[in-house]
Amino acid sequence: MCTAALSLFLKYMPTFSTLDAWLAHLETAHPVGIDMGLARIGRVKDALGLRFPCPVFTVGGTNGKGSTCAIIEAILLAAGYRVGCHTSPHLLSFNERARVNGEVVADAQLLPHFEAVETARNSFDTPVSLTYFEFTTLAIMHMFAASGLDAVILEVGLGGRLDAVNIVDADCAVITSIDIDHQQYLGDTRDAIAIEKAGIFRAGKPAVCGDPMPPATLIAEAERIGADLWLFGRDFNYQGDKQQWSYAGRSMRRPALAYPALRGANQLLNASAALAALESMRAELPVSAQDIRLGLATVELPGRFQVVPGRPAVVLDVAHNPHAAAALGHNLDGMGFFPYTYAVFGAMADKDIEGVLRHMVDKVDHWHLCGLPTPRAADAAALEADLRAVGFREDADHSVAQHASPEAAFAAALKLCGENDRIVVFGSFFTVAGVMAYRKSQRH
The missing domain is CATH 3.40.1190.10 (Mur-like, catalytic domain)
Structure with missing residues (x-):
């Protein structure tokens, strides 16, 4: 030019x-x-x-x-x-x-x-x-x-x-x-x-x-x-x-x-x-x-097995592939005893979702599955189908619910869990970011 x-x-x-x-x-x-x-x-x-x-x-x-x-x-x-x-x-x-x-x-x-x-x-x-x-x-x-x-x-x-x-x-x-x-x-x-x-x-x-x-x-x-x-x-x-x-x-x-x-x-x-x-x-x-x-x-880095102070215990982790989910499961095992573990989980549709859930299905009692604000995301119904495909079964101590967003999923989990329980928020960066933004909004 x-x-x-x-x-x-x-x-x-x-x-x-x-x-x-x-x-x-x-x-x-x-x-x-x-x-x-x-x-x-x-x-x-x-x-x-x-x-x-x-x-x-x-x-x-x-x-x-x-x-x-x-x-x-x-x-x-x-x-x-x-x-x-x-x-x-x-x-x-x-x-x-x-x-x-x-x-x-x-x-x-x-x-x-x-x-x-x-x-x-x-x-x-x-x-x-x-x-x-x-x-x-x-x-x-x-x-x-x-x-x-x-x-x-x-x-x-x-x-x-x-x-x-x-x-x-x-x-x-x-x-x-x-x-x-x-x-x-x-x-x-x-x-x-x-x-x-x-x-x-x-x-x-x-x-x-x-x-x-x-x-x-x-x-x-x-x-x-x-x-x-x-x-x-x-x-x-x-x-x-x-x-x-x-x-x-x-x-x-x-x-x-x-x-x-x-x-x-x-x-x-x-x-x-x-x-x-x-x-x-x-x-x-x-x-x-x-x-x-x-x-x-x-050293600090939010969202990598980040345990938020307070009760119930809240864990934030951007584990979105099987390798990361295996590490998250191992880390959860090292945290000590919690009566119940709640999960907030959302993921991209192109990920190996079953591979991720296979490492986490026996770590979580109550699942709150969510959609994410991006066209690439899997919807909550698809996540539930994957969760059931890896062996999840509902009973008196195990449940699954679907939500439109991470914020809604976290609010529901927070309402149901006891102060001695824990909530694990994992999957896409969008999942963790949504919950972080929700928690921030509740403090102001």
Whole structure:
């Protein structure tokens, strides 16, 4: 596009004065919600001149990505570094996707970078179409690049090889776990999915895998490209008892560590992968034993086996695939005795819902199934059919009810349960977000 034509076009280019208006526009601007590939976003990245002057961690995996990002972030912050962290999806506010120095960014910080991405994508003869995730990821990256940071942490949205964050060459790539999810995009075997996730590895750079049983395809892909592969059980591991745990890496040992503030049995796997990543980057970003202890003690991440204070006990967990549901069931078993457990559950129709429920059917007495505010969701009737298919039967101590929304399901469960019982809210991010919003509204 010639300079004069570009100037005229940009003068009338759509722009918005609020973040909510930008997000509403982006939800309808690209006809396909998920459009895998890096060609389009790569062109806009080049037009932006996007590059990071600091080390970048990219974190992928089926489950545990958000927790691992939060642990790396918390330890680096404890060490005094300026850190940017991009995670997704959000629960209550889009701004949760971008943190700078541990603080969720304000709308005003984001707006100039949304405008920069819009200008860049319209600088071609034919404007480049970007999905909601691609556009917002670029805007957040652009903000990070301009923020004088010491480290950037990027969570993979879907898969790895073709995910938007993979337009950046990671200085250290982490894969937390590999299991079956998003089969329509990634394949239906762990071997196939591992190849997609290994797409975030780079030649000569640390590639940390926290899965205790990595598929051979992941190892082969790392070797093929010449990545510096760190495997759990070979290059790093942990040992622990009920009081404390210890990390051992290639050349670093950290004994007598307190458990991470994040609850759940899998958090030691996530924490050890985070420590391996930091060990692999110790020349650029050294951290002390005290930094690690402080980071582990202060790390926070809503919606990951989050036990809300008060009675009845309320557990919030975004477990939406069988691997995550198995971990949630295990964690519930470790909570002690509750007379009855109530569940609020909603899920996307394209998930392995029976696989999820199979791990939870014997953990819950009273089910409150709900629809969700998105066309992708399974309705409550379909969820009940799946629940019955995995063996649920009603009797005097077991029941099932259908609700239109997570808010309605939680209100019904709260009305029926006793103060010594517990309510487990799990499934889609929409399920947990709906209940979080409802609880917040009741406090005001």
